[in-house]
Amino acid sequence: MSREELTDKILVIKARLGDKQAFASIYNKYVSKLYRFAYYKTSSKELAEDIVSQTFLKAWERIVVGGQIRSLQALLYKITRNLIIDYYRSKQSTEVSLEYDLGEKDEPRQELHANIDQDLIKQAVSSIENSDHKEIIILRYIEDLSIREIAKILDKSPGNVRIVCHRAITELKERLKDYR
Amino acid sequence: MTSNIETQLNKLKGTSPDQAWVMSCRERLLSQIDTDQLSFSKRIGLNLNMGMSRLVYAPVRALVIILLVVFGFSTSFMAKASLPGDFLYPGRIVIEEIEVMLATSPAKKAEVHNKHAEKRLADIQKLSATEVEAKDLQGAIKRLEQDLAAAASSLDIATVEEGQNLDNIAMDITDSVVATIDYLDQTKEDIISQDDHDILNQVLAATANIEDKTLSLLVSMYERDEITAEETLNKFIAIIDSQLLKVSEKVQTLESQTTIMEGADLQNLDWTKVYTDIRQASVLSSQAKQSFDNNDYVQSFSDLTKIKQIISSIEELISTINIEQVL
Numbered sequence: 001m002s003r004e005e006l007t008d009k010i011l012v013i014k015a016r017l018g019d020k021q022a023f024a025s026i027y028n029k030y031v032s033k034l035y036r037f038a039y040y041k042t043s044s045k046e047l048a049e050d051i052v053s054q055t056f057l058k059a060w061e062r063i064v065v066g067g068q069i070r071s072l073q074a075l076l077y078k079i080t081r082n083l084i085i086d087y088y089r090s091k092q093s094t095e096v097s098l099e100y101d102l103g104e105k106d107e108p109r110q111e112l113h114a115n116i117d118q119d120l121i122k123q124a125v126s127s128i129e130n131s132d133h134k135e136i137i138i139l140r141y142i143e144d145l146s147i148r149e150i151a152k153i154l155d156k157s158p159g160n161v162r163i164v165c166h167r168a169i170t171e172l173k174e175r176l177k178d179y180r
Numbered sequence: 181m182t183s184n185i186e187t188q189l190n191k192l193k194g195t196s197p198d199q200a201w202v203m204s205c206r207e208r209l210l211s212q213i214d215t216d217q218l219s220f221s222k223r224i225g226l227n228l229n230m231g232m233s234r235l236v237y238a239p240v241r242a243l244v245i246i247l248l249v250v251f252g253f254s255t256s257f258m259a260k261a262s263l264p265g266d267f268l269y270p271g272r273i274v275i276e277e278i279e280v281m282l283a284t285s286p287a288k289k290a291e292v293h294n295k296h297a298e299k300r301l302a303d304i305q306k307l308s309a310t311e312v313e314a315k316d317l318q319g320a321i322k323r324l325e326q327d328l329a330a331a332a333s334s335l336d337i338a339t340v341e342e343g344q345n346l347d348n349i350a351m352d353i354t355d356s357v358v359a360t361i362d363y364l365d366q367t368k369e370d371i372i373s374q375d376d377h378d379i380l381n382q383v384l385a386a387t388a389n390i391e392d393k394t395l396s397l398l399v400s401m402y403e404r405d406e407i408t409a410e411e412t413l414n415k416f417i418a419i420i421d422s423q424l425l426k427v428s429e430k431v432q433t434l435e436s437q438t439t440i441m442e443g444a445d446l447q448n449l450d451w452t453k454v455y456t457d458i459r460q461a462s463v464l465s466s467q468a469k470q471s472f473d474n475n476d477y478v479q480s481f482s483d484l485t486k487i488k489q490i491i492s493s494i495e496e497l498i499s500t501i502n503i504e505q506v507l
Contacts, residue, residue: 020213027206027209031197031205031206032196032202036192036193036195039195040192040195045198049197049198049201053209057209060213118191118192121188121189121191122192125189125192141185142190142192169186172189173185176185
């Protein structure tokens with residue numbers, strides 16, 4: 001068990017015992033990660049915010065129920081992922097919107113050149129239609145999660161994640177060729 | 181190129197949510213989880229979901245559910261058919277208690293208790309026919325008494341609170357009481373153990389109270405034209421006959437005991453008058469039956485009322501005797 005996982009376990013136990021501050025710490029630790037995951041999956045700031053908010057409520061329910069939580073991080077990503085799936089299922093549309101909101105102003109503006117590159121990358125990520133590929137790009141390359149951690153979130157074997165990871169980055173490269 | 185893309189992707193980590201939203205969302209969540217405690221049913225539901233999700237294959241889940249349902253039904257069915265002393269009998273008691281708890285009104289409760297009393301009487305009949313331990317039989321008789329008393333009490337409450345039509349329940353309880361008294365009177369002869377006798381006497385005393393409640397119910401039902409005069413009188417005759425028989429037995433027992441006792445207080449009772457009253461009641465009982473057969477319901481009812489008065493006066497008289505001293 002890594003140090004991070006141990007910290008998470010302690011926070012879960014404290015939250016389960018009614019320590020609201022512990023739950024606040026869980027929130028602080030994961031809110032940005034989950035937001036990014038939801039945001040890059042949905043391409044919508046409002047939807048991402050709504051999904052993240054619901055994720056924490058559901059996580060709280062799971063914590064207080066008292067069942068075993070093997071990995072808090074995996075649990076949170078799984079809830080977010082399921083909420084996104086539920087959302088698109090209820091909308092009866094494709095899993096992701098292909099339109100990317102380039103007008104987002106919530107990121108700090110750095111150099112113009114760097115921004116153009118980042119926007120292209122964002123567009124390329126957003127245009128990936130394969131859900132598994134997109135999730136793996138976000139988790140592996142944006143969030144820096146290990147193969148083992150991603151495997152836990154996606155309920156796949158590490159070997160399978162490695163293969164999909166290779167295919168995903170190849171697909172992204174192909175897409176970037178079109179943009180450049 | 182790959183590493184360049186990875187670097188670019190990693191820079192997307194800079195995307196972060198609006199800090200105002202982060203703060204407000206946190207406050208909202210913390211206040212919500214403070215007030216929105218999970219309900220019991222929600223906890224059960226979530227636990228079940230979690231438990232079931234560990235079973236990977238849906239067919240396994242379905243099989244487990246089917247097995248649980250089959251097991252549950254077969255166990256409860258077997259428990260319901262069990263007799264005192266059986267392994268599953270405590271389960272049957274629990275099921276019966278749950279049935280009572282689930283009854284939505286006093287009238288329903290009375291119905292459930294009466295159903296249990298009927299079953300209990302059938303149990304006692306089965307147990308008497310086989311060789312069983314005395315304590316099992318005693319337990320069953322005791323429970324029968326409790327069921328009948330509970331049925332009568334629930335009926336009382338229902339009559340006061342609901343004021344609804346309770347004819348069928350009242351009639352059912354009356355039938356149970358009459359059947360119980362008939363059976364216990366017969367069984368009394370076969371029971372040798374003193375403990376069993378004591379319990380039987382307790383049950384008979386308890387049923388006497390229920391009989392009185394039943395009589396007043398029958399009268400009020402007749403007054404409301406809910407049952408015919410014939411039905412009312414038929415039940416009346418059965419109950420009053422049984423009460424007369426009981427009071428006669430009691431008088432005989434007491435008299436035989438008091439004559440061999442030294443206590444002057446016990447012998448002050450005018451036994452001759454008591455026996456004259458009993459004889460008069462017996463004559464009136466025959467007349468009441470005769471009048472009933474001749475469709476002279478008014479006369480029959482009048483005779484039965486007189487018998488009831490005699491029984492009450494005798495009971496009042498013998499109640500002054502200290503029973504413990506006699507026995």
